[in-house]
Each structure stands twice: as structure tokens, then as C-alpha cells.
Amino acid sequence: MKTIKINFVDFWPGFDYKSFFLFSYLSDYYNLVISENPDYVFCSSFGYHHWKYKNCIKIYYTAENLVPDFNIYDYGIGFHYLSLEDRYLRFPLWLTYSWDKLDRMENGELEISRDLCKRKFCNFVYSNAGWANPIREQFYRELSKYKNIDSGGKVLNNIGFLVPDKLDFIKDYKFSIAIENSVVPGYTTEKIIEPMMMNSMPIYYGDPYVGRDFNMDSCVHIKDPESIQEIIDRIIILDNNDDLYIDKLRKNWFAYGNVKKKYAQEISAFFGNIFEREKKDVVRIIDYGFARRYRKELSRTTPWATTFVVEKVYGLLDRLKI
Template identity: 30%
Template sequence: MSLKNLIKNAIADYKRFRKDQRKYSNDNIRYYNFWALPNSDASWFTQFIKHRNINPNGKKITFLSVVGNPKISNFIRSPKIFFTGENIENQEHPSFIFKKYHLKNHDLSLGFSYLDDKKYLRFPLWILYIIPSNASFEDIKSLIDSYNDPKHRHNNNRENFCANISRADNNGIRKTIIDLLVPIETVKCAGSFLKNTNDLQEKFGDNKIEYLKTFRFNICPENSNTKGYVTEKLFEAIIAGSIPIYWGSHNRPDPKIINQDAVLFFDPENPQLLFDKVNLLWKDKNAYEEFCRLKPFTDHAAEVIWEWLNILEEKVKSVI
């Protein structure tokens, strides 16, 4: 391509950037290509940096994500930090186009993958959903202990069988699991996908956690199966005290954090295993109560999460 065309394309990209940008500012911390700001995941980073006094001199920091054009980063000065809430390893997902940019165009990259690069930190999306940005180690330990308490999972309000809350089913896994379990009892679908109830909206004001607290099981698979790709879905089930029915991350989601024995995994090669387990836990009170005594988090989960936060602090300081 000629220099003239390169310049022409760069100018066109910049014009699109100025027109379509999703920019939100909070003091000296800016966000591009993020979603649903300012009261969303992005504000977590702002509060984290403020709480830990990571940026005492007020240097401008830019966070970029995957809702938009990856070339936006070409027009932004450092320090630039990339964060993805989507699986950029999935070739079928629109965010895949960010894969070749996130390490090259940014000073620090945060995501799901297990990459060995000094500019990268594995920092999965679910942390932003369950860990407050200003949490101390004691706070994190207290949260984990509360979710590990058998009483959190086993209570008398769980009169409903199984819930699925989703907008779509791109790979067909959700429908497969739902069809598998329907012979046991009706699966309540409260999202736009296969919707058969309005209770989430009408009775619970769209509060997903409170809604799930009335169910024993929650179908919460990922949209794609990639090692390390673990989103908030599994953790929302745990926070609500529902038993997660999960598929994703090669059915080994964050093994240093999640007690794999406390999750029901769907194996497409042997769906009968899941059917038999769910059927048993639904119909056998003793089996259900015994399962509820399993801790969903490992004994060292709080320590692992705390280390993650400390490494994030050091990484952000290094790019500033």
C-alpha cells in the first residue's frame, strides 16, 4: 500500500474514532471501547487505582476494551491498558480482531488467557463482579467464607428447580442442557432465550442474584470453550447459592479458586452423567444436603485473589 493510501486510511480511522468513540472520563482515567459506563466494570479500575493511591501524580491513564475499533489505540498516548471481558481467542466472536492488537498496542494487557508475557496479566472478568475494588484481604476472606458456608447454599427458599438466564445460545449448549433436564422438571428461562417466565422482571426487579436464590440449580455455561475463559456466570450462581451447571474452560474453571467437586459439569460426550446427578440431587434430600456441604471455593481462594490484586497494582504502577 502506498504512503498516500496509508495516510488516507489513517485519517479515515481517526475520523471514525472521533465519531464512534465511547469515551468516558473520571478525573485522569479514561475509557474507550468499554460498555455501559460509568457505573460498570470500568469504574472498578478507577476505584481500585484511587483506593490504592497508585497514581498520586494524576497522570492520564487510558483503559481500552473490545466494544469498538481496535485501531483507536493508535491515536492514544501511553500509558494504555487493555482489558477484555470477551474471549478474543474465539475466531467466531467479533472481539477476535483485538487478538493481534492487545499486546502490541498497549503497555499492559489484562484478559483470560494464560500468556507468558511481561506486558500481560491474567485478570478474568469475574473478579470485577465478586471482589470490591477497595477490598482488604480480610474482606475477601470474609466473602469467600460466607459463600462456602453450607447454609448459604442450603435454605428453605429454594423451591424452584433450575434457572437459565441468557440472551442467546450461539453454540447450542444451553438448549442441549435445558432439553436434557426438562424430563426432571421445568427449567425456568428468564432471559430472552427460550423465555417462559416473567418472574425475574416482575417479581425481582431484574435482580438476577435474588432471583437465583430461589433455585437449586443454575444453567450457566460459557459462550465458548477456551482454557481460562471464565466469566461472571459461574460466580453469580455461587453468590446466589445455586448449584452451577457449567460448561467451559475445558471444564476446569480456575482450579485454584473453584472447588471442581462443587460444580456440575456438562460433558457433551456423556450427557447422562449430568442428568443422573441433577435428578438425584433434586429428588434425594440427603444427597442434596450432602452436596451443599461442599465448599464452592478452595481453601486458598482468598490468598490467590489477593495476590492477583497486588500484582495488578504493581503492573499498573510500572506502566505509569
Template identity: 35%
Template sequence: MKTIYIDFLGFDLSLNKEDNWIVSLLSRSYHVKISKDAPYVFVGSFDPYSYRTEITDKISIYIPGEAIFPDFNFFDYALGFDEFNYDDRYFRWLPLGNTMARGKFVNNIQKPFGRKFCNFIYGNPDAHPNRDLLFHMLNKYKKVDSLGAHLKNTNIDIEPRNGNWYQGSIDIKSEYKFSLSLENSLMKGYTTEKIISSFQAKSIPIYWGNPNVTKEIDPDGFINCHDYESFDHVVEKVKEIDNDKTKYLKMLQSAKSLFFEETFHENQNKKLLLFFENIFDKEFKDAKRKPVGYWTSRHLDTLLIKPEKKQSLTSRLKFWK
């Protein structure tokens, strides 16, 4: 097999460069070596623009873990959540297979109607305001247990993030009839573990974030906020399901998604590997994609310079229009 040299920049410090899902996938077709001087660099979403100097003469592959649309002036290739096509430069990647593998489905709920009402598990206070808004509105109907650091209102603790926090969240969610499953951002295609862990816990998700979520998840198995004109209507729907055992049980038993199919994740891995092979099997010069030139440089300058200097640069750019 061909030997390729890669590096990782802008990822969480917990990333093991030698042993992660990208290396594992690439190892199906290549001998993978990690080097800080590697010509190919995978870039994460932690301050990626700060690595401009490091990646200028390299081929960069951007892999955001959050709701961020790639800047193709800066990166040669990218993965992302967005439903978007851009020749051979972009691959829509749904990483839920990697996430789901960290947790197990709850097989049996002995008393589904005897459980606590609803949970809310978040640590980020800076998410889209809709997340907190629905929490407060639903909390007026019945107490919603906030189990994470944000808006915490119980003494219940879950497994910390440096442990098996994902399985911990499933275990605690299984004690509730409903789970508030709101993304931190509004973005088409952006579906994360928020809704999946709720399904794994057999707790009905109350979901908001990806308006197109029903392309991949059966709409009969959860309460989709995007189906309603306002959160007032969402709260009324929750009340209806909460107080009707027949409707509740029907929704609970209707949880279906292509994400639950083992073949989906392996087929996606195979397609992603083909995407990577299209990069690594080319001559280096033929695989480069990001534009190079005056206006591209100026665009990147506006992203990187200090705010007080932007006005001066903007005035100079106007001169060239």
C-alpha cells in the same frame, strides 16, 4: 504520592471514570487524575480497535470483561482470564471479588428438596450453542424455567440490570435446586459470575465454559459438564442427583472455592497493584511495550479495513513473503 493521568476508552457507558475499582486500586499508591489527554489509557472490550488513533502514542492497558485474548501488537499491557505468562505485559485477573461484593450468600434454605427444578437466566442469544443445547435437552426431562429475555418461558421477572440485577439473580436462583451456569464462550481460565451467583444462592450449578474451573472451585460442589463425554451423560447425572436426597445434600454442602475466601481477593488486588506500579513507576519511554513497525501496522490494517479491501491487501502482503 506521585500524580498519574489516565483515561478510559471502550468501556460500558455506565462506567464512572472518576469512581471505579481501577481508580480505587491505583489510589492506594498514586494521586489519580482523569484526562482525555492522559498518556496512559485503560481500554475495555467494546470495539477497542476503533481507538487505534487515540492510543498510538500512549501506553495502553487492555481490560477485557469477556473471553477475549489480548492482542499485544495493539496493547502495551493487558489483564485477562487466560492462564498465560508474558513477562511484565500480562496479569491474569479474576474479577469475581468485585462481582461477589454486589450480592450476599443465602444463609438458609428451609426446604432444599421442595424447591423448583432448575433455572436458566440469560439475555444473550448469540452465546456458544452449547448453552441453548443443554437447556433444551434438560428441559425434556423436567421444565427448566428460563427467566431472562432469551428463551423466556415464564412470567417471573428478576431485578433489571439497571437495578441490583446481581442480587436479584441470587434471590431468584435460591428458589431452585439447580442452576444452568454456562459461560458464553469456551476458554480456559474464563470463570464468571454464572457459577458464583448459583453458589451464593445455594443452588447447585450445572457448569460449562472453563475446562480448568476445578483449579479454583471444589469439583464436589457442582456438576461439571467438562467431566462428561456428552451432554447426554450430563443430563443423566442431573437426574441421578435430582432423585437422590443424600447425594443432592452432599453436593449442596460441598460448595467450596478460593473465591469465597476474603484473603484471595485482597491478595489478588495487591499483586495487581504491583503490576500497575511496574508500569507507572517507570519513565514513560521505558514502560512502552507494543511493537512499532511496518508489519505491525499491516497487521492492524487487516483488522480495521473493510472486508472488500482485505483481498487487495492480502495480495500485496504475499508479494513481500
């Protein structure tokens, strides 16, 4: 295998490159060597240490609601639907949570039986209240007027403890409230895929383009915040009609087949273009003109942010556990 010298900087607190999805995936094709003098640096959103790395290709990765700055990084990996020649790979967050389970989900290996109708009604597991779209708690309170919803996270907890294993918790429920922190095209997180992995029907609100990846006929889709009561009425019907519930649960989760194959091909093509060519031929950052001045000014003014803003973000994330 070809040896590739890499490093990881500016990732989230507690980041371990050995458990990072892309490191594991690429290790099957390349001999990845961590180096302080790398040819390729993977960067993220939680610092500015990437400025100290010179003469290397910078590849930005985000799991946050951010757009890569292609004036700073040669390549970007995110969730937005962007088109920028060979510089961008769309890799939605939900994939990192489900990659090892996609085969079972696509091949119909998740057993659907009428016993699933005997489960408890609905769950709600969230730790972030301050940054979330208000519709999340609003929907919880409105649906709770019909039946009790078990809340196992920090937000609105009513079971007396924090669930230690979210997947193990939601498997015992017919429905799972799956509402994103924010509504952004392409921003589909683990919230929709985790219930699917456990045959719990998601009640989803968020990414307006979610139907490009998922078959929304397989779950309850809140398209418009103004339609909450209509959605609740639909949930009540499903909850009281086992045949309708099971028929819906048996629909394919995804909008197309071979999900894993599709994204595996895109990942391989993206990194093959970077790693299989001479490094000088894959540089994408413009070295002259205003772009150069932009980077110089930004690098000169961001050290304070490294010691103040980033530390504040780290502390806040640790407290919120998100």
C-alpha cells in the same frame, strides 16, 4: 498518594469509569486523575480511539473472548492463561462480579440449611441465543424432560416476564444452568459465580481449566457434551436426596483459600510495576522494526471500522442486552 493521570477509551456502551472495578480498586492506592493528556490509557475492544493518544502507556482490558494484541498495547489484562513477563495480568471476569462478596463466600458465612432443599428445581436466565454454544439450549431441553425449568431471560422464556434482578431470582432455585457462550481455556464468567453467591448449585459447562479456581466437586460439572444424560441422571439423584444435595452444597466453592488475597496481591504487583517506576522504564511497545510498521498500517486502515463496525457492534449488543 501518588497522582496518576489516566483516561479510558474504547470501552463498551454505557461504560462509567467510576463504577469500573479497577478504577475503584486503584483509587484506594493512587490519586487517579482523568486527563486528555494522560500518562496511562486504559483501552478496550469497542473502538480505535486509542490511536490518537501518543506518548503514553497503553493498558488493554477485555471482558470479551479476545486476546490482547501486545504489538499495540504495552500491557494487557484478560482471562487467558498467558505468560509474557510483566506485561500481562490474568483477571477473570467472574472476579468483577464477586469481589465484594468473596469474604462471605470464603469464610463460610453463607448459611446452608435443609430449607434450601425446599426451593424450586432449576432456573435458566439467558439473553444471548445467536452467539452461544448450542449445548446450552440442548441441555435445557433435555433436563426439562425431567422437570420444568423456569426460564427468566429472553431465551426460551416461559415465565411471562424478564426477571429484573437475576440474583434475587436464582436464590429461589436448587440448581442454576451455568453454561458459557463458548469453550475457551480461562474464560470463566459470571455464570458460575452468581449461583454460588446465592447458594444455588451451578450446572456448569465451559472453561476446561475452571477447576484451577473452583472446586468442581461443589457443583455439577459437564465436562463432555456427550455425557449429558449421565449428568442429568446425577442431577435427578441430587434432587431426590436431600442429604446428598446438602453435603455437596456445603463443599468449598473455591479450589484454594484466600482467593481475594491472591488476586489483590497480583493486581497490586502488576500496577505497582507500572505506576511506581519512571514512565520511560515501563514502555513495552517496540518502536522500531516490523512492529512499528504493523501499528502504522493498522492505525491507517481502522478509522472506517470505528464508524461502521463498532457502531454495528454497539447496536447489536444493545439489542441482545449482553
